[in-house]
Amino acid sequence: SNNCTPGKSNFGKAMMMGIPIASALGGFGTPAGSGINVLSINLMKKVAGVELSFLQWSLIGYPMALILTFIAWFVLIKLYPPEFDEVGGLENVKKKREELPPLNGDQIKFIVIFVATIIGWFTGFLPVPIVSILAATLFFIPGISLVSWKDMNMAIPWDVLLLIGASTSLGLAIYETGAAAWIANSLLYDIGSAGTITLLFIITAFGIFSHLILPVSSAVLTVCIPVIAILAETNGLPVSMVVLPIAFTASCVFLMPLDPIPLTTKKYGYWETYEMPVPGFIISIAWMVVNVGAMLLAKSIGII
Numbered sequence: 001s002n003n004c005t006p007g008k009s010n011f012g013k014a015m016m017m018g019i020p021i022a023s024a025l026g027g028f029g030t031p032a033g034s035g036i037n038v039l040s041i042n043l044m045k046k047v048a049g050v051e052l053s054f055l056q057w058s059l060i061g062y063p064m065a066l067i068l069t070f071i072a073w074f075v076l077i078k079l080y081p082p083e084f085d086e087v088g089g090l091e092n093v094k095k096k097r098e099e100l101p102p103l104n105g106d107q108i109k110f111i112v113i114f115v116a117t118i119i120g121w122f123t124g125f126l127p128v129p130i131v132s133i134l135a136a137t138l139f140f141i142p143g144i145s146l147v148s149w150k151d152m153n154m155a156i157p158w159d160v161l162l163l164i165g166a167s168t169s170l171g172l173a174i175y176e177t178g179a180a181a182w183i184a185n186s187l188l189y190d191i192g193s194a195g196t197i198t199l200l201f202i203i204t205a206f207g208i209f210s211h212l213i214l215p216v217s218s219a220v221l222t223v224c225i226p227v228i229a230i231l232a233e234t235n236g237l238p239v240s241m242v243v244l245p246i247a248f249t250a251s252c253v254f255l256m257p258l259d260p261i262p263l264t265t266k267k268y269g270y271w272e273t274y275e276m277p278v279p280g281f282i283i284s285i286a287w288m289v290v291n292v293g294a295m296l297l298a299k300s301i302g303i304i
Contacts (some may be wrong), residue, residue: 001089003271006269007232010080016270020262021072028251029065030058040247047231050240054121060298071286075279113138200292207249210283212256221250240304245291254280
């Protein structure tokens with residue numbers, strides 16, 4: 001609608017970089033935001049013995065996501081100032097919204113189930129996986145019948161489920177075979193005597209910049225969480241405080257945009273692979289500061 005030319009338009013570049021950046025930032029706001037969060041929680045529980053509720057994660061993650069989203073917006077518009085002052089095409093959105101019919105019965109059923117699921121997640125009355133399974137089951141029950149198994153079977157990302165299961169197994173193997181202890185002692189042994197703030201900065205930086213070696217988030221978690229857990233145990237540090245920064249930085253996939261998230265908009269041609277690391281580096285530095293501040297605040301008020 002705005003006649004943006006791929007590869008030349010600053011607006012198109014900022015928009016098409018902003019979509020995956022915002023998706024990654026918003027994705028770690030709650031455990032439900034990404035399969036990576038589920039993998040993080042599983043690894044923290046099985047490897048580090050840290051069990052975090054849906055509410056605890058959200059109280060830390062959502063404010064961080066909100067702050068970093070504004071920072072990312074500011075960075076993108078400064079690096080790639082739009083070539084026009086007003087965005088066209090928004091009138092079409094308003095028109096289509098006015099043309100929407102009233103909610104039908106199926107849509108109301110969905111809203112009720114969705115709200116009940118959110119309440120179940122945040123109250124912790126039942127474990128998060130049980131709430132999720134019950135909610136998904138309701139969609140198939142006769143009388144509700146919002147979806148069919150045939151349709152859902154085609155839509156479910158089985159590859160993601162297999163990836164999470166395989167990554168969890170690999171993480172446990174790294175931990176139980178002693179490989180995590182070897183990596184921790186080789187690379188991070190001397191940082192145990194550092195102050196709390198310095199230590200958190202080092203661990204957060206380790207989580208972020210490890211994406212240069214392991215550009216896929218699941219691989220970062222699988223390798224880093226067992227290593228950091230061993231570091232905490234060896235130096236008598238609070239496990240949750242040093243493992244959580246790794247869990248949150250797993251979504252920082254901008255330095256080496258080879259993760260599926262940034263690749264979603266790469267195909268449209270508005271930005272090149274070598275361009276995203278520029279705003280990605282600035283956002284990553286801000287991420288380190290925000291992450292450390294969030295951990296210190298969460299610890300001081302007893303969330304972790």
